Structure formats: structure tokens, C-alpha cells
Amino acid sequence: MSQYKLTYFNVKALGEPIRMILHYMGKDFEDERVSLEEWQKLKQRSPFGKLPTLEVDGKVLHQSNAVCRYLAKEANLRGSNDWEDLQIDIIVDTFQDFRKEVSLFHHEPDPAVKETKKAKILNETLPYYFSKFDKMVEENKGYFANGKLSWADFYLGGFSDSLVTLLGVDIYADYPNLKTWRAKFFEIPQVKDWISKRPQTAL
Amino acid sequence: MSQYKLTYFNVKALGEPIRMILHYMGKDFEDERVSLEEWQKLKQRSPFGKLPTLEVDGKVLHQSNAVCRYLAKEANLRGSNDWEDLQIDIIVDTFQDFRKEVSLFHHEPDPAVKETKKAKILNETLPYYFSKFDKMVEENKGYFANGKLSWADFYLGGFSDSLVTLLGVDIYADYPNLKTWRAKFFEIPQVKDWISKRPQTAL
Numbered sequence: 001m002s003q004y005k006l007t008y009f010n011v012k013a014l015g016e017p018i019r020m021i022l023h024y025m026g027k028d029f030e031d032e033r034v035s036l037e038e039w040q041k042l043k044q045r046s047p048f049g050k051l052p053t054l055e056v057d058g059k060v061l062h063q064s065n066a067v068c069r070y071l072a073k074e075a076n077l078r079g080s081n082d083w084e085d086l087q088i089d090i091i092v093d094t095f096q097d098f099r100k101e102v103s104l105f106h107h108e109p110d111p112a113v114k115e116t117k118k119a120k121i122l123n124e125t126l127p128y129y130f131s132k133f134d135k136m137v138e139e140n141k142g143y144f145a146n147g148k149l150s151w152a153d154f155y156l157g158g159f160s161d162s163l164v165t166l167l168g169v170d171i172y173a174d175y176p177n178l179k180t181w182r183a184k185f186f187e188i189p190q191v192k193d194w195i196s197k198r199p200q201t202a203l
Numbered sequence: 204m205s206q207y208k209l210t211y212f213n214v215k216a217l218g219e220p221i222r223m224i225l226h227y228m229g230k231d232f233e234d235e236r237v238s239l240e241e242w243q244k245l246k247q248r249s250p251f252g253k254l255p256t257l258e259v260d261g262k263v264l265h266q267s268n269a270v271c272r273y274l275a276k277e278a279n280l281r282g283s284n285d286w287e288d289l290q291i292d293i294i295v296d297t298f299q300d301f302r303k304e305v306s307l308f309h310h311e312p313d314p315a316v317k318e319t320k321k322a323k324i325l326n327e328t329l330p331y332y333f334s335k336f337d338k339m340v341e342e343n344k345g346y347f348a349n350g351k352l353s354w355a356d357f358y359l360g361g362f363s364d365s366l367v368t369l370l371g372v373d374i375y376a377d378y379p380n381l382k383t384w385r386a387k388f389f390e391i392p393q394v395k396d397w398i399s400k401r402p403q404t405a406l
Contacts, residue, residue, distance in 0.1 A: 048297050048335065066292035073285050082276050089269035094251050100303070132251065 004029035007045070008052035009036070011203040014064040015052040017158030021068055021151065023194040025075045033199070065092060065155070072151035079146055087145040088152045091136065095156055098129045099163075106166050118167070126171060134175040142181055149188075157185040165203045207232035210248070211255035212239070214406040217267040218255040220361030224271055224354060226397040228278045236402070268295060268358070275354035282349055290348040291355045294339065298359050301332045302366075309369050321370070329374060337378040345384055352391075360388040368406045 004022060008015030010033040022029045034042060039051065046053050047062050054061045061067050069089075072078045079085040105117035133156075137144060144152040160182060163171055172179045185191060207225060211218030213236040225232045237245060237254075246252050250265050257264045264270050272292070275281045282288040308320035336359075340347060347355040363385060366374055375382045388394060 048300070048332070050300070061289070061293065063293045063296040066289055066296050069292060070285060070289040082273060086264070086269055086273040089272060090264065090266045093266040093269050097251070097253070129251070 002027075002057050003055075005032060005055040006030065006052060007032045007034060007042075007055070009034060009039070010199065011162065011201050013159060013162040013203065016162070017068050017151075017155045018052060018054060018064060018071070019198070020158045020191060020194055021071045021075055021077065021154050024077075024154070024188070024190040025071065026190070065096065068092075068151050068155055072154075075151070077149065077151040077154065079150065084146045084150075088150050091144050091152045092155050094129070095152075095159075098125065099159065101125050102163060102166055122167065122169065126167070127174075130171065130175050130178060134177045137177040137181045142177070142184060144181075153181070153185055157182065157191070162203050205230075205260050206258075208235060208258040209233065209255060210235045210237060210245075210258070212237060212242070213402065214365065214404050216362060216365040216406065219365070220271050220354075220358045221255060221257055221267055221274070222401070223361045223394060223397055224274045224278055224280065224357050227280075227357070227391070227393040228274065229393075268299065271295075271354050271358055275357075278354070280352065280354040280357065282353065287349045287353075291353050294347050294355045295358050297332070298355075298362070301328065302362065304328050305366060305369055325370065325372065329370070330377075333374065333378050333381060337380045340380040340384045345380070345387060347384075356384070356388055360385065360394070365406050 004027055006015060006018055006022070006029055019029070019031060034051075043049050045060065047060060050062060052062070052064055052067075054067050061070070069078075079088055101121060105114060105121055108114040108117055133144075141147040143149055144156060160171075172182055186195065207230055209218060209221055209225070209232055222232075222234060242254065248263065249256050250263060253265060255265070255267055255270075257270050264273070272281075282291055304324060308317060308324055311317040311320055336347075344350040346352055347359060363374075375385055389398065
């Protein structure tokens with residue numbers, strides 16, 4: 001049986017979809033959480049100096065999106081054919097576009113510019129993406145792609161709490177289908193079990 | 204036979220890997236190039252307001268990375284198994300991280316900040332990524348992944364000219380394996396043929 005070690009900061013964000021998929025698969029994994037200070041010393045452990053990484057039998061993988069897609073095969077969370085896989089890939093990369101806008105706001109050092117960026121996200125970017133996401137979920141029987149559970153739901157569901165913390169608002173308030181999707185995702189027995197066990201972190 | 208229509212600006216960048224893969228596959232495709240002004244009017248044609256899009260038999264696809272992965276299946280440019288596909292996905296997403304840094308510099312409105320960002324890319328980011336890319340190509344028999352041609356080579360090879368233009372330097376000068384890789388990629392008969400036929404654009 002393969003040995004898994006996930007290394008990330010003590011936050012959900014990009015590590016959480018991987019943790020959730022591993023737990024969904026029933027895999028035991030080492031959940032290594034490093035501080036920013038520790039990470040500066042360990043940086044060379046990651047192929048391109050970034051986290052999360054997943055070690056599988058000592059081989060170091062990186063890029064959370066690619067890692068989730070890989071695990072999703074064994075987890076039975078991919079599409080049934082190439083067209084369905086494409087739909088999953090499109091929604092995950094679209095979410096990445098949105099997430100990166102939030103990340104640019106989060107890492108903005110100038111407080112005034114940061115406020116402007118936040119306002120733009122809350123007034124324009126979030127409504128633009130989330131109204132489309134909401135419609136997508138409505139049209140896909142309550143899931144993000146292909147009318148069934150996939151790693152796209154894990155990617156967005158795993159990251160979602162971090163967005164709420166970063167933006168400081170209930171990002172789902174105006175989107176009834178997303179609200180239902182989130183509640184349903186959090187009720188998946190293995191997801192529910194993981195949430196009850198995981199370390200409590202604000203982000 | 205499927206009908207393909209690629210819509211993008213009159214530049215290489217994110218559209219070029221798709222154009223190159225389609226041409227490599229021997230597919231005729233409509234190569235629609237719109238101006239920024241035209242695009243403002245047509246924006247709602249793209250599911251999330253971005254380009255490139257690829258219409259396949261009238262269905263509008265977006266996210267260039269996802270589209271390339273999809274086309275790569277038929278083009279025989281994927282890996283031989285899930286592990287090999289993972290290696291391709293990792294390098295493409297790592298390239299995206301680098302590309303986004305260049306994009307942030309390119310879109311920076313403040314000239315002084317723009318210069319600072321450019322200097323950081325040329326002195327730190329580019330050497331960091333490209334020295335690792337160079338080693339990767341050295342270890343993979345002159346390709347980016349799995350010791351053979353894949354859509355990772357098309358993604359990076361298709362985009363590469365735009366990086367040269369954006370940064371205004373020969374980005375490959377210090378990286379002998381990347382230089383050889385690029386020359387070899389441009390000698391693939393279908394790639395060479397496409398380059399001789401495509402519209403000449405600076406970016």
C-alpha cells in the first residue's frame with residue numbers, strides 16, 4: 001500500500017482538496033503542517049519551492065490541481081469519458097482564475113489598494129463567477145460537472161471555507177444552488193468525518 | 204468530422220498551443236482573431252468572458268490548458284498512463300505559475316512598478332524556473348516529460364515566442380537544453396509548416 005505525506009501550511013486552502021480526497025479514498029496520510037518559518041528552511045524540498053506537496057512512496061508531487069486529478073482516478077471521482085473530464089478540468093481552472101484574484105487581494109501590501117481590490121472582488125468578480133457557478137450547479141443536478149460528484153466538487157468544496165475567511169463574508173448568501181451544493185458536499189460521510197477530525201484553523 | 208473554431212486575439216500566447224495541436228492533428232480550423240474592441244462586444248460569447256475559446260461542433264470550450272489536454276488525447280500527445288499524465292499536468296501548471304508572473308508585469312499600469320517587476324522576473328523568477336526546466340529537459344531526453352513528445356512541449360513551445368516578446372530578451376540564452384528543445388520542437392514537420400503559414404504577429 002502506498003505511503004502518502006501531504007506537506008502544507010496549517011490552513012485549508014490548496015491543501016484541503018487533497019486531504020479531503022485522500023480521506024474520501026480511505027487512505028491514511030501524514031498531514032504535515034509547517035509554519036512559514038519552518039518552510040523557509042525546507043523550501044528546497046519542493047520541486048519549485050511551493051506548497052502543497054504530496055509525497056507518494058517518497059516521490060514528491062506538486063501542483064494541487066494536477067495532484068487532485070491524479071488521485072481522482074483511483075477515487076472514482078473523474079468523468080466517465082474524455083468529454084466529461086474536460087468539463088471537470090474547465091470548472092477547476094475557472095475556479096483557479098477566481099481564486100487567483102482573491103489571492104492578489106490577500107497578498108496586496110498597500111492597505112488602500114487592498115481595500116479597492118477587495119471591493120472589486122465583492123462587487124464584481126464574486127457575483128460574476130458565483131452567479132455562473134450557481135447556474136452550473138443548477139444545471140448539473142446539484143454538482144459542478146456532468147450531473148454527478150467529481151473531484152471538481154472536492155476542489156471547490158475543499159477550498160471554500162478559506163474563501164469565506166479571506167473575504168470575511170458568506171460568499172454563498174446570494175446563491176441558493178451553491179448553498180445547497182455546499183451543504184450536501186459537507187454531508188458526504190467521509191467529508192463529514194474529515195471535518196470532524198481535522199485541526200481547527202481560521203483559514 | 205468535427206468543426207473547430209478558435210477565437211482569440213491576434214497574438215500567439217494562450218491561443219498558439221491550441222492552434223499548433225490542431226494543425227499537428229491535421230485538423231482544419233477557423234482561426235478567428237478579434238481586436239480588443241470587437242471582443243468587448245462579443246464577450247458574452249465566452250462562458251466566463253475570457254479568450255481563447257474553442258468551438259467544437261458549436262459547443263464553446265474555454266480554459267486553454269483543459270482544451271489542450273482534451274485535444275491531446277486524439278493527437279496522441281498524452282502520457283501512456285496516469286503517472287505520465289500527472290508529470291505532464293505538473294509541468295504545464297508550473298509553467299502557468301511562471302507565465303502569470305510575467306502577465307502581472309505585463310499588465311502593471313504604473314511604469315516604475317512595472318520596471319521593478321520586470322527586473323525581478325529577469326533576475327530571479329526566470330532563472331529560478333528556467334534552470335529547473337533546463338534540467339528537466341536534460342533528464343527527459345530533450346522533452347519536458349516522460350522522455351517523449353507530449354502536449355507539455357506544445358504548451359510551452361506554443362507560448363514561448365510570446366514570452367520572448369513580452370520580456371524583450373532571448374529567454375533561452377543561458378539554457379542549452381531548452382535552446383535545443385525549442386529548435387527541435389520547431390522542426391517537427393507540422394509545427395514547422397504551421398509557423399510558415401501563420402499570421403506574423405509580434406506577440
